[in-house]
Amino acid sequence: MTVRNLEAMFQPQRVAVVGASDRPGSVGATVWRNLLGHFQGELMAVNPRRPELGAPVAASVAELPAAPDLAVICTPPATVPGLIGELGTRGCRAAVVITAGLSREQKQAMLQAARPHTLRILGPNCIGMLVPHLGLNASFAHANAAPGNIAFVSQSGALVTALLDWAGQRGIGFSHFVSLGEHADVDFGDMLDYLASDPRTRAILMYVESISAPRKFMSAARAAARNKPVVLVKAGRSAQGARAASSHTGALAGADDVFDAAISRAGMLRVHTLHQLFLAVEILARFRDNRSERLLILTNGGGAGVMAADAAAHMGVELAALDETLIQRLDAVLPGNWSRANPVDIIGDAPAQRYVEALRILREDRDSAILLIQAPTAIVPSDEVAEALLPLASERPPRVLGCWLGSGAVQTARQRFRSAGIPDFATPEEAVRAFSFLRQYHRHQAELLETPPAPPGIGLDLPAIQALVRQALAEGREWLTEPQAKQLLALAGIPVTPVRPVPPEPQAAVEAAEALGYPVVLKILSPDITHKSDVGGVRLNLLDAEEVRSAAAAMLQRVAAARPQARLEGFAVQPMVQRRHAHELIVGATIDPLFGPVILFGAGGTAVEVLGDRAVALPPLNVTLAEALIERTRIARLLRGWRDVPPAHRPSIHAALLAVAQLLADVPEIAELDINPLVVDAHGAVALDARVRVSASRPGGAARFAIRPYPQELIETLTWGGQPLTLRPIRPEDEAQHRAFLDQVDAEDLRLRLFYTRRSFEHTELARLTQIDYDREMAFIATRARTDGGGEETIGVVRALCDPDNDSAEYGILVRSDLKGRGLGRILMDKLIRYLRAHGTRRIVGQVLRENTAMLALLARLGFQVQPHPHDPDLRWVELPLQTEPAAA
Template identity: 80%
Template structure:
């Protein structure tokens, strides 16, 4: 149900506590006391015993004057389903079920009752939730939370109280503090949708143990992460133990790595501990706008500088190199024995003016690096005096300086001054560097949401008919694993270059004849569906140069395999050319199915030692070129692929094509269960698959409907004739950014003002990215394009519908190129959006139109929209079209 009725949960006007009690230390007594202490709305207690709470206590729901907006339930498990049913019928729309111990049947009965009346349930088996700015503490936590701008969400009740205690001790405040408990109804996806657009919430922190409804979670997370930092800790990072796998991909694609890939794709940040969670939010809250990749360190102690440098090396943070000009400027203000490098050690006897002079030089000499300021207290000058002197510099915008005051009592006044001025402060150099590394990682994840992918590789048009024939042939034969010839044929149909392969009986002479036909040198392999890894049983021979070598290798191979795997069925031998490529890299590209997030793509360093090297990264499909490149860059082998010494850079586009081909296979062929291309040989000339394994399943675990992120809806592309011109109406793509900008630049400013209520034509890249990189699960933008004389396409119109998370209402917007108005394009696009939203299940489409925009009002009236005055602005009109039959 997403955000429906969550206002009743988090902003109730009246609250009733069922099971309110006067029994010391009971849950009902604690919840009542917490609410009575601070909630400013109406508060009622319900308990058939009518305990002495100092206020009237109702014996039953029927005695309440009205239905409460929010019910907090602390009654026995058996009473919960019936109580939810009665509350829903009475008009209550939200409940916090603190009660634990509901059986599976009771929990289902509770959910069935809630759904009949759209009652939202937090819990059961939860501590509850706090909304500090309302004084709302609907929990049995031991303390109230301070008001603030951070939301904390947790599946662990114990961590809720521990973090609350920790935060109160450090003066950290919250907008919302929520224990999800069992998460039977309200889950992380719902809360991300609600808090992502909540004006009081500046950042969202989460402790996650598991995710339900991964597609909803990913959609909500991507939407929330565009608006504010979303940072999480997830338990279960350690390996679950090795598992037998029939392919390298299956062995390497661990569940926690898949979760990391999902977090990266959603633009969120994952940290390892709760302490790091607050380190990260401290920096993102105060330093989010800093985009530096490098760090300068300014310190009055050499040891502290070394600690910072060591931490930077360990965490992959680059320390900036001082320019000769910067060194000269520092020479002029520092004593002769300063460090003359980064870290900049200004010596322990430094007066306040030396700190100021050095920091001023660093700020002006290197404007691209962040500055970590470290000070250890001395008897020369109080730390507070240094802080006071530095405040004009450290508060300049954009933010450049991180603070680290080493010590406790002696530096506490200085630390307080920095914090009061909005400067992020950390107790140790290591924590400061780690927080900076989180910031860099966060910005890189955000960049994946905003980068504009280049055009898709040309010619990537898979032969789906050929692929389906190969898959069905294997399934009809009762086999899961394709033979190597079948796997290579499938990849070739998908657009992946493969080596030619000949299949022959298990006969040395037949193998030699095939080798003669292919040309030497060749590779000989055993062919058996019972043998997963051929090299492990001596089933591969490389670099055979003549027929005699092939015969001898075949005889020895057949004997060796028979001895080592006597029960394996030998179907024959395969012969293929020996690929010799100087400076080639062995890579692995694979795909598997994660139980939670569905299809996953793997890339890394390949070869026979692939599990030992374990140099791999994972990504969720669908991929485009930009996301494929980001996947490559998350591996160590990426550095080798850039070239080194006399080795030229590898041909990246060929790797991109392979990754995109695998992504498309997963979308188009639901029967794909696993792909293993190892090795994929890549050099400066291109890529070619030398070996491949593909597993298929009649259960259809792949396919676009199992993707955690909805792929491009190709089925919605339409081509039609428009005034004698071919017109394509299709969903917008990330690759359309440049074309979309050209479209907007051709618009008359007055037309933009009438449609979007502002007149500027220039638009930032980040805004264009948000217009073109949409989540097709909750938004749709159809563009109309026509051919240009140079053979390209130009956008001439766009219509957009943005659905709320409940898919109840979609707000529309439309633009048609100014010189093409009056030719029916607007009506065509509006009708396409209406048809799509109706089929999508959206209940109604709405819009806001300027009163003076008579052309738009006339158009929507012809389409059946209802038009009425705006309740707050006489210059506006509200328009609405019901899309579904009345219930």
């Protein structure tokens, strides 16, 4: 379940409070008081004593005069499962379970009682929820919320009441206030799906302690974040979640880093404290349409301006430079001792008109937001300054952030700005922090829609890799030997240095070195020693036979002394790679307990954990995502080159990252992987050392990805018109090819098939067509080889968008205009029908223009039911049932 019956919860016409009471201080009395006289629908109560409550009171659920849409349960834990069953039988489809203290067995019984009726449950152990525009306060919160367009969803009831109190003082309204409690049924994924399509909600805020269904959460989050801002604060950032691990990646990829990566990948914004969440509320409520990257600071105090500038430098916010024209215009209205730079200090004696003139000039820089900082003076009251600035400061789109320093002396000024919808912050640092949040959010959104280049060829020899893994598991190995690990990387297309394993005898090491050529590297081989450098098990740059012999003998002695129980299988000898201007990197993978396979990138070498310069990402990856992962590290600046050091060869790093991502998808036995170091210079990359841990329990694989990877298994090739035709899912890299396809479709076909009258498609529109979530949307394109030999071309597309419950999928189909009438539409529809049937979708639906007789005829031949549209005589409603069994409860 996801959004099924949530409209009964958040748009009820009848509400019953089970356990409503007249006993002062009780939860039942508080909930009833919050509803009575405010809720715009019908209100009922259930209490065996039948107290006088000012509305109908029934002794039991069975005696209610009508079935409620929503029930609020405030009774002891043991009563909850039975009440849920009774409510479901009466026809109720949603319940808020305020009750705390349900045992595991009682919660399970509650869910089992709800399942036959698809009754949705919020809670248990929650404050409740508020829908202000309905006057619905189904909670025991101490205050109501004003109507607005921000939704807040929290696992903490205390934060619900705190934010209510804070928002009430600042005049910020909400579309929904929801306390999830123990989220036994309705969870964050459900709320994101519901609020994403709610027309009253323009931004979603969340307080998160835990995620129970990561793929569902990520799918819902990615869909919601494309439509509106989603901001969250996550508790549990400390090292408590860290785990001991045998690989560098396992030690470095902490749970909080992985959560950050998930939030970024979904296009959401994460803040780290409750105070920052309040700042996010303020900036989103009043400033969300501003897309400036730079900041202008206007102040009457030099110190305040410096504080803002320092905060901007710390947070990576660029201060706009004043050009000569702007300075000359400001010179004309400001005293001679003004700062003549940004921050623009107009001096402490500034009258109100000086603020107005300076702000009018600064507004001419359309690319910058303006932070107004005013400290109270005896020259002119702050409220007069605010009144004079309001006409300019409140113009739309929003350009001005307010910061009135002080308390009582600026209270009226602050209130004037708030009443005009201008964001207000108590300190310069708060204002800059809030602005940085908005910039970060817009950047996440841009990354979400960026078109990746064509992927490099990834030549995984999967059968050979699987045979290698099976061999290691059959030998009882958890860690591959270094030669095996490097062989696995080579089979995945990652360049490696050749390695020769030899017995633990110095002379054998010498013979291998002679064969490879000097200089060489000598390493110990032991299944019990993962980090060889820690026990003196690595020697570099050995130049001749005597050095190899001496190093091998000494290494055997050191290892025997440091790890006497370790099994020694021999030495690994490999050429010494010496590259001028090379960088040592780490590329790794591990399995996060919640989000599944994770990829790590950063600065490598023996001090990798001390440096701690790394970033993590969720697979699958493309080139754009791989580049974004690299750019989140400090070493990225070195990789760009400096002085006489040329830039590193980025494509080779991208290829290594993409190969590791593909390994994680195709080889579920991989539990941990380290390539450290991956040495890269201007000419390419090569793996010098590798560790791979495998497990017969198959902890990874594409099925464990938090984001469904590209479904390669759905690609098929057939013959059409005497030539090969490929049907495959669309991918983000197809944007240019898809634009070329749409350019070859007649305007009339676009109107008939898509109800679309424009000929041009913006990048954002094309990105939404090509960058899809394969868990809830599918688009198959038909491609063939171009006649000019320039690759493939798209000649048709069919797509379906499933609702969050996978109950129905709305289809769309388009064939290149010059290829109509040749059976391609039927081939595409057949592909879609087969996929959706296997996906468990219950029906395909759509609407077709009445005049589109060719499409209606095709659908009829495919078994669709064609009916008049209930709301538009020019349309036809079409539907094809896909499943024969009854719907799951």
